[in-house]
Amino acid sequence: MNAKSTLCRAALTSLTNHVLSPTWRDPAIGIVHLGIGNFHRAHEAVYTEEAMLAAGGEWGICGVTLQGDVSKRDALMAQDGLYSVVERGPEGVRVTAIRALKEVIAMPHDRTRLFELLADINVRIVSLTVTEKGYCRDPQTGDVELHHPGIENDLAHPDEPSTVPGILTAALRRRRDAGAPPFTVLSCDNLSHNGAALKKVVCSFARALSDDLATWIETQVAFPSTMVDRIVPATTDADRDAARAALGMDDAAPVPCEPFRQWVIEDHFPMGRPAWERVGAQLVDDVMPFELAKLRMLNATHSTLAYLSMLAGFETIDEAIAHPQLKALIHATMTHEIAPTLDVPASFDLLAYRDALLARYANSALKHRTAQIAMDGSQKIPPRLLGTIEARLNAGQSIDRLALAVAAWFVFLRGHADDGTRYEISDPLAARLTASVPTEPELLIDTMLAVKEVFPPVLARREDFRRPLLDAVKLLQGGARQAIETVGG
Structure with a gap:
């Protein structure tokens, strides 16, 4: 040049x-x-x-x-x-x-x-x-x-x-x-x-x-x-x-x-x-309501899409959201499990925000790679997912879809998609997280929840957290696409 x-x-x-x-x-x-x-x-x-x-x-x-x-x-x-x-x-x-x-x-x-x-x-x-x-x-x-x-x-x-x-x-x-x-x-x-x-x-x-x-x-x-x-x-x-x-x-x-x-x-x-x-x-004066809405609605579902897509073989976000069952899952996660945990100003329409996010995900011109979003999961899982999970558990509410997102990260760490395609794990804790990724569901959960840098011990010990995680990991053993359809919208 x-x-x-x-x-x-x-x-x-x-x-x-x-x-x-x-x-x-x-x-x-x-x-x-x-x-x-x-x-x-x-x-x-x-x-x-x-x-x-x-x-x-x-x-x-x-x-x-x-x-x-x-x-x-x-x-x-x-x-x-x-x-x-x-x-x-x-x-x-x-x-x-x-x-x-x-x-x-x-x-x-x-x-x-x-x-x-x-x-x-x-x-x-x-x-x-x-x-x-x-x-x-x-x-x-x-x-x-x-x-x-x-x-x-x-x-x-x-x-x-x-x-x-x-x-x-x-x-x-x-x-x-x-x-x-x-x-x-x-x-x-x-x-x-x-x-x-x-x-x-x-x-x-x-x-x-x-x-x-x-x-x-x-x-x-x-x-x-x-x-x-x-x-x-x-x-x-x-x-x-x-x-x-x-x-x-x-x-x-x-x-x-x-x-x-x-x-x-x-x-x-x-x-x-x-x-x-x-x-x-x-x-x-206070950014918190906007920040929580974005972290929990956008960032959490971005991570959910990323880990399920890495297992299921979707390379970009628009490809993932074009899958009807996965779109239904994300729609239901925002509607039923995330939005009820948010306290936003009256002018903030959470359901309109949800619909705008789904439209943005479907932007086929962008080609946002799921592998990019899947990076640094140990840093992203706590702010994006665990706060919502704790809020719902404390209110005695279900976390089936959110648990599937966390479980998908656990299974993602094995380093290969359901069809055997291998991918690289990019994470500050990669060496530790990938040193042993058990295939037996209960052992996998025990191993991952012991990572205190990600999971606070009080949350990790909660049976109402472990049980849905175990169910989700078992579902993912049959393949991410089947798990997506089972949990669904």
Whole structure:
């Protein structure tokens, strides 16, 4: 590829039909985002560019990769931070070049530059999408996991951190010591009450270093919670081809997504924020009702679809939801087992939300792979499914469909579909979870429920939890498709 055929700032003048607005004032960096993956680039970055177009502000974004791999940094910086969003919906494909990303850096290679930015008082927000495992969080206490290798390293070398709690604590300490106001920390991960959860992790990490520092962070730093929603699959060659066809040039880092998007944010930003409410975000006092509805309705059924599909041989979500019995199961799970556990504002129509989710799942243009959703189950099962299960058990209600979802994860861990097709288990606990996956149902349940990082011991001991799990595992021995039909709608 030569420079003329590659997406870059100099080429923007020829892309007036593929930008949000032909007018653009290059902003200074005001947001540092940890975890510069596809989701952020299809969600927060797009909202932020639109907000700057609507109301101005110096809210350019510096994205940070945390995995030690410089390929994403190099690809995006070769394009001056530009990339395209490939929006795929029933009405076709729309390609838009996004300009809000000013810089990309990679840890640990660019540590000096990262802390230079985090010390800059013009950086008023540090946001993150690092998935549940990036929090290094003890799932039982909510505090930082002190025996996590990365955390142990960061506590021993607090000025050279590599984990999210370590990075945030080191940067906030430097701001405090310099007499500068702290930035706001904005979690955009699918984690229950994510702002409060991240605050607890960071404060417990800081407390292991200094009580005074922990108290300062606890009292002076804002950690608003958010609820984020947009289906963003992994990038494929088809997305690169679509970007090339629309733009007339190559984009090494396009991001596919659905047309739908949602962002609900607790409005607590002492240092200011972009005018996100001008472009569709909801700024609220309490994000919890929206967050629980999304975690339990969308994320839980996404995981249910993923694990049953991996066993049954459905490769994408639209293929799975096109199966009548599986669609009926998901519809019934949301209607009868999940929705009754939710307390939402009167204006929030849960059944309309259910129907919208089913329509989004059926988007055949998106090709969201079930294998992608099935990753990191040990981190996803607790927030997505166990809260609903506990709520129903405490109310003396059945959990047959929810139990089938958890049981499907257990059986999924054997590493092969019902027809023998093998697949890889991608999970932080993969080595432990896959070391022994018994075939005998009761032994399988005993083995999995003993994983305390996933299942609280009090829940694991409950007979009203174990019994439906055992029934579901036995059903799955006859094949996922048969189990889906039996439990059904």
